[in-house]
Amino acid sequence: MPLENLPAELQSEICSYLVTSFGPSPIHALLKTSKKLYDVALPFSVQLFRNTSPMHVGGGPCSGTRNAQFLRYILVSKPELAKNVKTVILGGFAAGEDGDTQPLGLLASTPEDLSIYGKFIVHSLGPQLIEVDLARRDKWIGQLNAGHSDAQIALILLACVNLKQLYFEDYQEGPSENPIFRKPPCFMFLLEMATRLPVHGVKAPLSNLRHVHIQSHEDNTCGWEQAFRLMALPKLKVYESLNGTNRGLTPGDLAYLPSDLRSSAVEEVTFHQAFAPASDVKRLVGMCQHLKRFEYISATYRPVVGIFARDIMDAVLPHADTLEYLYLNFDDDCRKTGWDEDPHRLYMGIKLVQMTALRSLLIGMQSLTGIWDPAPGTRLNMPLSIEGAPRIVECLPESLAELHLRDCGKGILGQAAELLEVMEKGERLKNLIGVLILFKDENITVEDVELSLNAKRKYLSVCFQPRMYRWLDLGGQSRTFEGIRVIPSLCSRIFADELRHDWIDFRGRLTMKMYYTGCDCEWRRSRVDPKTRGLRLLLRAPPHEYQLDD
CATH class of the missing domain: 1.20.1280 (Monooxygenase)
Structure with a gap:
């Protein structure tokens, strides 16, 4: 038909x-x-609007001309379509003139268009604004007339009243100590209005936003202010940060913190390729009323500085009765600094047992037990074990259903055998049905491992993972080959959404050798071909959509 x-x-x-x-x-x-x-x-x-740098660049500012064309379409030519925009994907947008800004006569916006835009902003924000907000509103309109991408993006987000997903690059014009540093004032003003206008009975912008994904630049230093403002949006459920900033809140930033903690509707918080300060991660997570999922993966090729497993434990502990999924990857072989005064910060500790809603725990051996088994060639800058660290069976909560333990070596064998014995007896950890142990392929052989599980409806998976696949699990920048577009990170929803789905599904499953005991488990049924998946994620055999057109 x-x-x-x-x-x-x-x-x-x-x-x-x-x-x-x-x-x-x-x-x-x-x-x-x-x-x-x-x-x-x-x-x-118009369901999805994308304005990013070309795919072969893999990052950078968005196009002011493209913004202007889309604004004219949804506010002048066919304003009835603005309500159909559900997803906006953006490259960086700056406070000043970007490389694509042109004189008004060469832009897609005419003086008549700009007049309509100005009236739309005035009408949407309402008449109740105080004097300082009126000045900021008028400055927004002025920057819109000048073709600034920040002003254009803020108007797009204001016009798209049913927007559900917002993915954008967190862009700025130099580090904060640089005289030309400027935050995007129009975007920040819009975020303020999103939480303040409902008090006055005015329809707030971004009131239907459910999912935010922010991809930062390495020199970015202004992400935390917008992070806290985004977390305050009334219907936001998922907050994702990629390459999160290493600058913490300054005293002046404290004004952006909510007066009422546990006020955010966000249920899932993700930090990928992160080098964020522990105090600010704790503040951000502390905003959530009902946190259900949390992920933290440290940055590839960077030392872990000032944030460790115990800091994550302290951050999520207030959510002990709601958190169901915890994924933590600090890369055991990564250099870590700042732990010397208190080595116990390197592992989560006995408080983990208080996480009464936790069902899935995916974590490194050092982060759970304090035991470190460095791969050959790794600089020995941490203790191989920490006196007083609890054993695995002492710190797992009774609610736990699955445990995935990575970066393992021979030091885990005794505690693993003890855990499996507890599972067989069934007197404790009765909900724990599956255990995956990922050994470092360089440190141990199949013959060294004598682990088994003899229990109905429970399984044990033992895997041996080479260094390259452990690197892939971190979601770091994929290698770039001639004819393949740049992939800033396998975690990027902006530039690698399809590969990101693969990466989420198969991280921890990319192994060279494995064996199972117990019931037929998900890992056996999936029949993952590690070579095929590894080549795909390394872009040595990429999918067609990642190949550049001639």
Whole structure:
């Protein structure tokens, strides 16, 4: 049956699958087929707005001209479509003139367009603004007239009232000590209005936003202010940070902290490739009312400084009755500094047993036990074991259903055998049905491991992981080859969303040797081919969509 003859509901369902996150979208080709399909497909043509640097660059500022074209489409040509925008994906946007800013006569915005935009901002923010906010609003309109990308982006976000996902690069013009440093004032003003306008009965911007993904630049130093403002949005459920800033809050930033902790609706917080200060991670997590999932993965090729497993434990402990999933990867072989005064910060500790809702724990051997088994060639800058650290069976909560333990060596064998014996007896840890132990392939052989589990409906997976696959589990920057577009990180929703799904599904499963005991488990059923997946994630055999056009 031709597509035109299908019921409208089915046509809409088909159109929803034609929306793509990058590259030419098939939905635009469908608009040209017939009037009937045009009417059905038109709302989907704006469902996702993407304005990032070219794929072969892999990062950088967005296009001011592209912003202006989209604004004219959703506010002048077809304003009825603005409500259909669900996802916005952006490159960096700056407070000053970016490289794509041009004189007004060369931009897609006409004086008539700009007049409409100014009136829209005034109407949307309402008449109740105080004097200082009126000045900031008028400055926003002035910067919009000048073609600043920050002002354009803020207007796009204001106009898209049903926006659900926002993925953007956290961009600035130099470090904060540099005289040209400027935060994006229009975007920051919009975030303020998002939480203040509802008090006055005005429809707030970003009131339907559910998911935020922020990809920072290495020299970024202003991410925490916007992080706390975003966390305060009323319907936000997922906050993701990639390459999170290493600058903590300054005394002046404290004004941005909420007066009421545990006030955020966010249920999932993720820090990937992070080098964030422990105090600010704790403050951010402390905003959540009902935190259910938390991930922290340290930055690749950077030392871990000033934040360790015990700091994460302290941050999530207030959420002991809600947190169900905890993923922690500090890369056991990474150089760590700042632990000397208190080595016990290197592991989570006995407080972990208080996490009464925790179902899944994915963690490194050192972060759980304090035991470190360095790979060959690793600089010995940490203790191999820490006196007084609790054993695994002493710190696991009774609610735990699955434990994934990575970066293991011979030092874990005794505690692992003790844990498996507890599981067999069934007197404690009755909910624990699966244990995965990932050994460092360089440190141990299959013959060294004599672990087994003889218990109904429970399983043990023992895997041996080479260094390269452990590196992939960190989600670091993938290698770039000729003809392949740049992938800043496997964690990036902006530049590697498809590979990111693969990475999430197969991290910890990329192993060279493995064996199982117990029931037929998920790991055996998945039949993951580590070579194929490894080559894909390393971009040595990339999917077609990651190959640049000639």
